[in-house]
Each structure stands twice: as C-alpha cells, then as structure tokens.
Amino acid sequence: MIRQTVGLPQERYDILIEDGLLGRAALELEPYTGEHGPVAVVTDEQVFELYGRDMEAALQAAGIDAHAVVIPPGEQSKSIDGLVHLYDAFADMKLKRSSLAIALGGGVVGDLCGFAAATYMRGIPYIQIPTTLLAQVDSSVGGKTAIDLAQGKNMAGAFYQPRLVLIDPVALKTLPERELGCGMAEVIKYGAIRSRSLFEDLRGRLDEEELTKIIGACCRIKGDIVERDERDTGERMFLNFGHTFGHAIEKACNYKTYNHGEAVAIGMALAAELGERMELTEQGTTEELKNMLTLHGLETSCPCPPSDLLPLLEADKKGETGGVRMVILRKIGESFIHKMSFAELEFAVKRMEG
Secondary structure (H helix, E strand, C coil): CCCEEECCCEEEEEEEECCCCCHHHHHHHHHHHHCCEEEEEEEHHHHHHHHHHHHHHHHHHHHCCCEEEEECCCCCCCHHHHHHHHHHHHCCCCCCCCCCCEEEEHHHHHHHHHHHHHHHHHHCEEEEECCCCCHHHHHHCCCCCCCCCCCCEEEEEEEECCCCCECCCCHHHHHHHHHHHHHHHHHHHHHHCCCCCHHHHEEEEEEEHHHHHHHHHHHHEEEEEHCCCCCCCCHHHHHHCCHHHHHHHHHCCCCCCCHHHHHHHHHHHHHHHHHHHHHCCCCCHHHHHHHHHHHCCCCCCCCHHHHHHHHHHHHHHCEEEEEEEEEEEEEEEEEEEEEEEEEHHHHHHHHHCC
16 A cells, blocks of 8 residues: 655645555545544545445445435536535535545545535535546645636635545546546646656556556655645645646636646646747757647647637636736756736737747
8 A cells, every 4th residue: 555644734644545445445434434423425426326325335334324415427516506515415414513524536526525525614524535547646635625616717715635535546447538538637747847757657558556656656746745835825836737728728618628637738738838939948848748648648739729718817816916827847847937927928828829
C-alpha cells in the first residue's frame, strides 16, 4: 500500500492507494464512523451500480447506519439545485455535525459532496473515495470543493479538507477510454509544471503497476504543494495550468462538448503557445506538450478563435481586478505565474491568431 500524509497547520489526513481498497472500504472507514450517527454515501447513478450499492450494503453489514444519496452523472449536477438536493437528503437522514459524508465517484461527486459537507450544519466530516483517474490524481486531494454558477465553473465553493482519501486503481478498469483520457490531461499537467521525469514516464505503455505509481506521484506533488499553500494564494496557483483557458472553453460550449480534462488539455496547449509567443517559454515546448497530449488521445485545437474566450476569462474566479494570473511554462517541468492586464492578454492572444 502507498500511504501519503497531507500535513496542514490545523489537520492531517492520509491518502491510501492500493488495489482492492474498494472491496474492504467498510474496514478502512470504521474508525471514522464510530458512534457518530448516520453515514451518507454520495454517489452518481453509474457509480452506484458499480460500487455504491455494495458499499452501502457492506457498511450496513458492519453495523454502520449508511444510506446512499444518488445524483445524476455529469457536470449539470454540480449546481445550486444539486447542492440543495444533498442538504435535503442530509437533513432527512438526520445527519449531525459529527456524522460522516462519503464522496464515492469522480470529480463532480467529490466537489459537490465536499461543498455540502463544508456548509451543512457549518461543517461535517467527509471522506473522498475517487473512482476516476482525474479525481484520483487531482480533485480528491487538497480540499477544493465547489459548484458551478451560470456565470462560470466552480464560482461558489470552500476550502474544506477530507478526513481520508481512499484510492483503488482497480476502479479505473471500468472507465471508458474518454474518461481515462480526461484524467491523463491532469497527469500530464503535473509533469509539465513540476516534474520532467514524470512527463517522460508517460511516453511508454502504462500498465497497472506503472499507473499506480503515477497516481502516487501526482498525489505526492499535489500534497506537497497544498501543505505549503492550502488556500491558493501562492504556489497552489501552479495547479491551474491550462485551467484558465480550459474553464472558458467548457463555459463557451455549455459544458456539453468537452469534459473537464479535454478542455484543460486544449487550455494547456493554448497557454504553452501564449508563453512561446511572448518569449517566456522555451521554443519547442508547445510542440512537445501537444505531442504528449495527442499520444494520450486528447485534442489540442481550440474549437473557436482564442480571442472569443477573452470575455469569459475576465469572469474567471482566478482573475483579479484589471488582469489575470496565467501559469506559464519555462519549459517542460518548470513553470511560473505571470500577471497580465486584460489589454496585454488580448494583444498576445490576437497575435496567436495571426
């Protein structure tokens, strides 16, 4: 088993990574349930059929008063209506401040359940059990929780750390190729911003053992960054590489054409090209990054002129008055934050269009 600890000033929690963890989740979760009342297992319809029904039954067989709360799959569930649905379910179950919520699923389930846990009764404990590659390498670690608003992605949320993260790589066997590609975009991101060696490891065939190691490497990078910057005021911003453009692309397509990882892949390609055009990024980096994204089945071409995304960039939550902070690559494995006014960004983006 890979065991990593995220140590923050106010709390610490473990990330456990091992094949078969889903099958013995009740045993791993027992120390976190105790005599604290009902346990809500938040999951979506697809994951419920694969794992949720069995987990609910296993927890109940262990004497834990567990009940599944099932939501529709997809980004549309990460909304005000989805949040209220969880509040109502928690209240109907009579969850108390010492009760436990479990997020069993991908990034949407984790973000929504985490935000509900952060705000229901001013905060109840929750545990992340991610079942997608994207959630395993990224969204389940670090305590970012959120829902989308009509004006943009992840516009309402809270920093709220889980008590535990359980990662079972075996769950990835049930993922469609498209979902695996979505997660690989985030893996490539980690290599691009922080680890040339991780980036190089992605060129070969990723068997089960190698993929488990890669999940561990991504969690270690993110855990280290979160320990130094929990609230996203400094170093943690590097994790947004590709996301500023990516979120705008998702919004421009009404969250229907691309999933999150696919949009981030295109966003990373745009950010790398922007850096090269501004002579901030080593020449050839964009081509190398695009080749890696293409190798893992990800698109790199923007579906619209990049300048069409500018109004959406101004509304992004990572922006600041009069400008935006862009994560730029020096080269593969090294990155930095570059502050730009919207006028400078518009000029640079229009240069990219020729």
